Structures are given as C-alpha cells and as structure tokens.
Amino acid sequence: MKFQDLKTPVERIRLMEELSKKFLSRAAKNDEEGLFPFENMKELKESGYTSLTVPKRYGGKEISLSEFLHLQEKIAEGDGSTALSIGWHMGIIKSLGEKNNWEEAVFKKLCEDVKKGALMNNCATEPQTGSPTRGGKPVTSARKEEDSWIINGRKSFTTMAPVLDYFNVSATIEESGEIGNFLIPGNSTGLEIEETWDSIAMRGTGSHDLLIKDVRVKEEALVELFQTGKKGAAxxxxxxxxxxxxxxxxxxxxxxxxxxxxxxxxxxxxxxxxxxxxxxxxxxxxxxxxxxxxxxxxxxxxxxxxxxxxxxxxxxxxxxxxxxxxxxxxxxxxxxxxxxxxxxxxxxxxxxxxxxxxxxxxxxxxxxxxxxxxxxxxxx
Ligand SMILES: Cc1cc2nc3c(=O)[nH]c(=O)nc-3n(C[C@H](O)[C@H](O)[C@H](O)COP(=O)(O)OP(=O)(O)OC[C@H]3O[C@@H](n4cnc5c(N)ncnc54)[C@H](O)[C@@H]3O)c2cc1C
CATH class of the missing domain: 1.20.140.10 (Butyryl-CoA Dehydrogenase, subunit A, domain 3)
Structure with a gap:
C-alpha cells in the first residue's frame, strides 16, 4: 500500500501507524548498536512517504503542515531517530515548495528525484560555527572557477548522512563574502562521510561529519543566498x-x-x-x-x-x-x-x-x- 493511493489524512495516518509499529520493533537494536535505520528508510521510501511534501505543481501531494506533523509524530512513537531524520528531508522540500525561491529547473529536477526516492538535508552546522541560528559564518568556502564552484569544508551533525542523495551545504563565497546554499549531489567526487556520530541521544540519526574536499559542482548548484542567522519564519x-x-x-x-x-x-x-x-x-x-x-x-x-x-x-x-x-x-x-x-x-x-x-x-x-x-x- 502506498500513501499516494490513500485519499484521506485518516487513511494515511493508519498506514503510518502500521509502519511505526515496525520501527518500534527495531528501535532497541538500532539504538544499542548505534545503527542507522536503513530498513525504516527503505520502507518510508517504498511507501511513497518521502515524496508526500512535493508540491502539486510537480506532481506531488503537497500535504499540509498539520498533516505532516501528525505523520511525523506517529513515526516518532516508533523511533525518534527515524522521525527526526526523515523530518528534515520532508520539511525542507515542503518549505522550498512554499518559498519557491530556487531556480525553477533545479527545484523541479530535485522534486523529480524525490519522487523516485531521493533524500536531501541541509548541512549548516560546523565545528567552528556551533548552531548556525546564532549567526556564525560558514568556514566552508566556495570559489568560482569558470562555470563551476569549488567547495571545501567540514560540516558536523549531518543527519541521514549514510543515505543522502543531496547535501544542501552552506558556504561562504570567497570572492564576495556572501553566504549561499550549494546543492551537492551525494555521488560527487571529494565528498566523504567521517563516522563521528557518538551521541547518546538519537543514536540512529547517522549525524556524522561531512568532509568536502575540492568538490566541483555546476554553476546552478548555488541555489540560494541568505544572511546567516536570519532565515525567517519556518x-x-x-x-x-x-x-x-x-x-x-x-x-x-x-x-x-x-x-x-x-x-x-x-x-x-x-x-x-x-x-x-x-x-x-x-x-x-x-x-x-x-x-x-x-x-x-x-x-x-x-x-x-x-x-x-x-x-x-x-x-x-x-x-x-x-x-x-x-x-x-x-x-x-x-x-x-x-x-x-x-x-x-x-x-x-x-x-x-x-x-x-x-x-x-x-x-x-x-x-x-x-x-x-x-x-x-x-x-x-
Ligand atoms: C540529533 C541532532 C540532529 C541534528 N541535525 C542537524 C542537521 O541535519 N543539519 C545541521 O546543520 N545541524 C544539525 N544539528 C545541529 C544543531 O542544529 C545545532 O547546530 C547543534 O546541536 C549545536 O547546537 P548547540 O547549541 O549545542 O551549539 P553551540 O552553538 O556551539 O552552543 C553551545 C553553547 O554555547 C552557547 N552559545 C554559543 N554561541 C552563542 C551565542 N552566539 N550566543 C549565546 N550563547 C551561545 C549556547 O548557550 C550553548 O549552550 C543536529 C543536532 C542534533 C542534536
């Protein structure tokens, strides 16, 4: 059964209840062994959940914030790590659809990939910035080279790192000092996950460090410019x-x-x-x-x-x-x-x-x- 085949929020919450029971049955082992919940993620993808916040204009269901939160709450009843992890992906796609401030072709391609199961997350935190909400400037840098960007840096707390298809990385542009988000495909040369996640809480989120070494991305990978610590109501x-x-x-x-x-x-x-x-x-x-x-x-x-x-x-x-x-x-x-x-x-x-x-x-x-x-x- 897929979420997309269900007509009402009540039917969708029932399906999530079933999935959540399975997550609960795996939660203790994943927690004890510090494992990423690969199976849960696979089931969320196969059920169509991971594309429910894709906007209608790109063929998605565009569920409301309220419904999204009800479904997330249900996931967390089974496994908090799974809920927090997939919540970033779902919420970011929802927010991008609402703000509509990316180049249309780039966001449309992302949505197409999400409908096929791709996952993304924002990689904002760095050891040097602490929480980016406090206004710290990314030390991760982006340098323009002809029609490409060359990105270097280290991100911490990269939730879902083991399964991400896209890393949305904040970086300071060397030439201008501006701060932007760069959408980096997970298979880019120079990306590496360092398995640093040793937290006693949310052990299954796989929130490891992301190492970015001379990663070359296309010009359009710069998806957004913003002021650090001032992203507005979310x-x-x-x-x-x-x-x-x-x-x-x-x-x-x-x-x-x-x-x-x-x-x-x-x-x-x-x-x-x-x-x-x-x-x-x-x-x-x-x-x-x-x-x-x-x-x-x-x-x-x-x-x-x-x-x-x-x-x-x-x-x-x-x-x-x-x-x-x-x-x-x-x-x-x-x-x-x-x-x-x-x-x-x-x-x-x-x-x-x-x-x-x-x-x-x-x-x-x-x-x-x-x-x-x-x-x-x-x-x-
Ligand atoms: C389970 C989990 C998942 C996460 N997933 C992600 C993710 O997917 N992507 C991502 O980018 N980040 C993620 N984060 C990181 C998160 O958003 C924070 O950046 C991180 O937890 C650090 O926050 P902090 O308050 O401990 O750090 P800091 O900002 O270093 O703060 C430490 C202490 O110093 C004080 N402090 C520091 N700076 C100031 C200041 N300017 N003014 C006043 N007080 C200050 C604070 O009081 C705080 O108590 C995740 C975190 C957790 C726990």
Missing amino acids: GWLLHIPACYLGIAQAAQDYAITFAKDYSPNSIKGAIIDLPNVQQKIGEMEFELMRARYFLYSVADKWDEANDETRSGMQPELGAVKLAVTNAAITVVDLAMRVAGARSLSVKNPLQRYYRDVRAGLHNPPMDDMTIQALAKNAIK
Missing part, C-alpha cells in the same frame, strides 16, 4: 517538536501498560489503581494535551496564513518548539517515575526515550533565543 521546523511529542507519547503509553501489569505483593491488583501513579499519569496527559493543542493550533494557523502573516510567526513558532520539547522531557521523566528503577534498565525503552528527548534542547531554535525573541516582540 513552519516546517515544527517537525522537531512533533518528533519529541511522539517520543513523549510512546513513553506515556509504555508507562500505562507497565502500570496495568505491575502488581507487587504489597497491594491487591496493579499499581495503575494507586492515587500516586494516577497523579503522574494525569500530569502526563495534561502536558501532552497542552503541547498538542499549541503545536496544532499554530500549524493550522500556518496552513491558513498568507506569506505576510507567516513572516510574522517566528516568535510563536519558537514558543511552540520550546513548550512542546520541554513538555516532552517532563512527560518522559514522569513515565520513568511510574516505572521506577526498571526504567533505568538497558532493556527498558524509557531509558532510550530519556536520552532521545534531550536532543530536542539542541535542535533549533534554542530556548534562550526564543525567550529573547518573545521579549523583543512584547516590548515592541
């Missing part, structure tokens, strides 16, 4: 909180199942009936409900807004990310308190959720920047 980045919300939901589901089963001999029945356990389950439910309403009300607003309204949404998009990610951390903490010391066993999925959910703090935008943006907005 609804697609809500795939990040959606991912952590999915992980939190998985933690609550696990905690409830555990509490229904666990029956120490100090009580009659299971711990699910105890007031102290129900208190935590209720608190989890409250956090999830509040997070979900915030996430989807802002996503719906984005879907309905025109470009002008969207351009003013950066503070609330940041607020959603801050609120939902921190709520997810709280939910996982509460779930672990329900399960007790067993939650710290390597065999227990809660310890994976605990590590994975922390990564959200270090995905953009960072909390302190959001609070500053909200302050500026309020003062204005």
